[in-house]
Amino acid sequence: MIEEFEARFGPILEKRTLGEKKALYTIMARPEDFQNMVRSLLAGQNVRLFTMVGTDERAVEDAFSITYWFADTSKGELLGVRLYVPEDKPVFPSVAQFHRGALWFEREVQDLLGVEAEGLPDRRRLILPDDWPEGVYPLREDFKYSESPPGEKRYPYARPPEGTSVHAIGPYHIALDEPAHFRLFVRGEEIVGVDYRGFYSHRGIEKLARGRLNYNQVCFIAERICGICGFCHSTAYAQAIEEAAGIEVPERAEYIRTLLLELERLHSHLLWVGVAAHLVGFDTAFMEVWRIRERVMWLAERLTGNRKTYGLVVVGGVRRDLLDYRRELVERELDVMRREFNDVVEFLLSSGGFVKRCEGVGVLSKEKARAWDACGPVARASGVDYDVRRDFPYAAYRDLSFEVPVETEGDVLARATVRIEEVRQSISLIEQILDAMPGGGILADFGDIPEGAEGISAVEAPRGENVHYILAGDRNTIYRWRVKAATYNNLQTVPDMLVGYTIADAPLIIASIDPCYSCTERVQVVDIESGKSKVVRLGVGICR
Amino acid sequence: MTKAYPFEPEEAPPEYRGIPRIDPVLCIGCGACANACPPNAILRIDDPENGTRRIVLDVGRCIRCARCEEVCPTGAVRLTAEFEAATDDRNDHVEIVELRLARCRGCGKYTCYTERQVEKVLSLIPRGILDFDRVREKLPLCSECKLKLTVLNATKFGEVEP
Ligand code: SF4
Numbered sequence: 128m129i130e131e132f133e134a135r136f137g138p139i140l141e142k143r144t145l146g147e148k149k150a151l152y153t154i155m156a157r158p159e160d161f162q163n164m165v166r167s168l169l170a171g172q173n174v175r176l177f178t179m180v181g182t183d184e185r186a187v188e189d190a191f192s193i194t195y196w197f198a199d200t201s202k203g204e205l206l207g208v209r210l211y212v213p214e215d216k217p218v219f220p221s222v223a224q225f226h227r228g229a230l231w232f233e234r235e236v237q238d239l240l241g242v243e244a245e246g247l248p249d250r251r252r253l254i255l256p257d258d259w260p261e262g263v264y265p266l267r268e269d270f271k272y273s274e275s276p277p278g279e280k281r282y283p284y285a286r287p288p289e290g291t292s293v294h295a296i297g298p299y300h301i302a303l304d305e306p307a308h309f310r311l312f313v314r315g316e317e318i319v320g321v322d323y324r325g326f327y328s329h330r331g332i333e334k335l336a337r338g339r340l341n342y343n344q345v346c347f348i349a350e351r352i353c354g355i356c357g358f359c360h361s362t363a364y365a366q367a368i369e370e371a372a373g374i375e376v377p378e379r380a381e382y383i384r385t386l387l388l389e390l391e392r393l394h395s396h397l398l399w400v401g402v403a404a405h406l407v408g409f410d411t412a413f414m415e416v417w418r419i420r421e422r423v424m425w426l427a428e429r430l431t432g433n434r435k436t437y438g439l440v441v442v443g444g445v446r447r448d449l450l451d452y453r454r455e456l457v458e459r460e461l462d463v464m465r466r467e468f469n470d471v472v473e474f475l476l477s478s479g480g481f482v483k484r485c486e487g488v489g490v491l492s493k494e495k496a497r498a499w500d501a502c503g504p505v506a507r508a509s510g511v512d513y514d515v516r517r518d519f520p521y522a523a524y525r526d527l528s529f530e531v532p533v534e535t536e537g538d539v540l541a542r543a544t545v546r547i548e549e550v551r552q553s554i555s556l557i558e559q560i561l562d563a564m565p566g567g568g569i570l571a572d573f574g575d576i577p578e579g580a581e582g583i584s585a586v587e588a589p590r591g592e593n594v595h596y597i598l599a600g601d602r603n604t605i606y607r608w609r610v611k612a613a614t615y616n617n618l619q620t621v622p623d624m625l626v627g628y629t630i631a632d633a634p635l636i637i638a639s640i641d642p643c644y645s646c647t648e649r650v651q652v653v654d655i656e657s658g659k660s661k662v663v664r665l666g667v668g669i670c671r
Numbered sequence: 672m673t674k675a676y677p678f679e680p681e682e683a684p685p686e687y688r689g690i691p692r693i694d695p696v697l698c699i700g701c702g703a704c705a706n707a708c709p710p711n712a713i714l715r716i717d718d719p720e721n722g723t724r725r726i727v728l729d730v731g732r733c734i735r736c737a738r739c740e741e742v743c744p745t746g747a748v749r750l751t752a753e754f755e756a757a758t759d760d761r762n763d764h765v766e767i768v769e770l771r772l773a774r775c776r777g778c779g780k781y782t783c784y785t786e787r788q789v790e791k792v793l794s795l796i797p798r799g800i801l802d803f804d805r806v807r808e809k810l811p812l813c814s815e816c817k818l819k820l821t822v823l824n825a826t827k828f829g830e831v832e833p
């Protein structure tokens with residue numbers, strides 16, 4: 128990807144950072160062919176939009192910067208295209224017009240930074256609360272993290288199509304584990320369209336890191352982004368810093384991280400299988416699966432000091448060693464877990480009720496999965512063969528062997544199958560880690576983090592890729608921290624999955640992506656700059 | 672599998688990081704824990720009028736990361752194996768250690784460090800290596816008086832030089 132791009136556009140651009148397989152290009156004056164660059168990148172067979180970062184760089188560059196990061200999953204290459212948007216005319220051409228996966232990124236940057244994507248198909252607010260005042264952008268440097276300005280409450284929901292009625296799921300609903308608002312447009316029982324409004328659990332973590340935390344405190348806050356894949360977030364964050372500052376993590380620490388990452392996958396998938404069984408009314412299986420899940424939590428408690436693998440990752444390594452007695456505990460539990468899990472899966476799949484409720488329901492085609500940049504089990508169940516652990520190896524995954532299960536049906540059952548197979552792979556991975564555990568220290572020594580250094584890193588969380596980007600500030604602080612959780616893209620596919628099925632299927636379909644709303648919703652904003660152009664129009668929504 | 676908890680006690684494993692507690696006898700009020708704490712569960716609140724410093728720990732905000740335990744120079748704050756934090760009064764979560772601020776030897780105002788901090792620093796200085804009495808004299812000075820003393824010493828030095 129990098130080679131072709133350089134051949135075509137290289138001479139007119141300025142090249143900034145370079146890793147071996149990572150390149151960042153900046154466009155100083157905004158040439159009209161930015162859209163062509165993105166188009167030609169996305170035309171690649173295995174290229175996906177990795178993440179997008181908007182930064183207030185007015186202090187250094189007199190402009191806002193917008194960086195689109197692309198990943199070539201077959202070559203393991205990352206390429207960033209950075210666009211500087213002047214302060215007096217903060218507008219750039221929208222990518223979402225031709226690539227739907229960019230939609231939320233652009234709506235987000237408009238909300239938080241006040242940078243407008245020209246031609247954006249849905250201009251409504253994404254992240255800011257309904258009562259946030261106009262023209263106040265929280266991620267700008269001149270907005271204090273502790274402020275919370277008052278405003279008037281309003282939100283332009285999509286108009287239901289002719290002849291349909293609205294069936295609301297959420298913001299609080301018995302089938303949702305966190306607040307989220309799905310408006311189903313139904314004709315009789317059939318769902319014909321969906322509007323989504325979320326970001327009720329947004330906690331402004333990115334701004335907090337800029338306003339109050341130092342780089343080492345962020346690790347502990349990063350893992351609070353998600354209640355399930357917290358370890359993935361803190362690892363991704365630590366890796367981004369390690370890359371920016373050139374810190375060599377000891378091998379043993381890498382292995383311990385990998386062990387816990389896999390333990391987290393076990394926990395998350397077991398939790399999901401239980402919830403899925405519960406949602407189809409098969410509570411015996413639900414209880415059985417959660418009984419096994421309890422073993423994982425118990426193990427996490429012995430390994431990390433917390434039932435949810437919290438507080439172990441720090442920049443440069445980990446804080447607790449895998450002592451011999453802990454290793455024995457893991458071996459013992461794994462044996463039991465493997466046996467019990469096989470039994471329960473057999474029990475679950477022998478139930479006609481469970482299989483019938485999942486089969487052919489909530490189908491997401493491969494094309495749509497690619498268009499939305501879906502990731503994790505959702506993408507793999509739709510035939511997208513992509514796994515960060517294999518394609519962008521980090522921690523100890525280079526040394527381990529595992530298979531990436533891929534299904535092609537794209538229905539709820541395929542998503543279940545992928546996860547069930549991944550549990551088996553995880554158990555085998557943990558065994559390999561125990562066998563190959565190297566000796567040595569668990570924490571690296573390092574100096575200051577150079578100002579202006581950038582790092583980007585991804586971790587395959589149980590739900591898909593978590594991408595963390597950091598730009599270092601002065602005196603060991605962080606200037607910009609961008610978190611993209613797996614659910615961010617997966618959630619955007621849900622309306623496509625729901626259409627054509629009935630209300631009764633909706634909870635199971637929504638749950639089938641294993642949504643994590645907190646993960647998706649991280650930031651918040653404002654400054655009282657009046658006189659800014661106001662652009663909130665009635666959008667068409669993500670429904671057709 | 673099912674236990675009679677809470678009627679039957681449930682014990683956390685030895686590795687567990689539970690609720691942190693500050694030992695008020697050991698704490699010197701340095702505030703290192705407050706600086707390290709990611710979610711601001713520990714605050715250092717000075718009252719320069721009345722000469723007190725309070726180290727306020729809110730267990731309800733604490734995320735049990737044990738950073739405070741790592742940085743505490745006296746081992747005053749430790750994470751226990753307790754995990755039951757449920758209460759119907761948020762105030763039950765707050766733990767306060769109150770310490771006296773040291774008075775400045777020069778002007779008599781309260782300084783920004785506690786009496787115990789001064790004691791601790793003095794106890795750390797190896798006798799015979801430094802001019803102990805000079806240090807003793809300089810220690811409980813507020814920043815203003817310290818500045819004055821430094822300037823004074825500098826001018827004296829200047830007089831000798833030519
Ligand atoms: S354990 Fe962590 S969160 Fe709790 S008081 Fe100590 S430093 Fe703060």
Ligand code: SF4
Nearest residue numbers: 698699701702704743
């Ligand atoms: S770090 Fe220790 S001695 Fe210092 S204020 Fe905190 S508890 Fe007290």
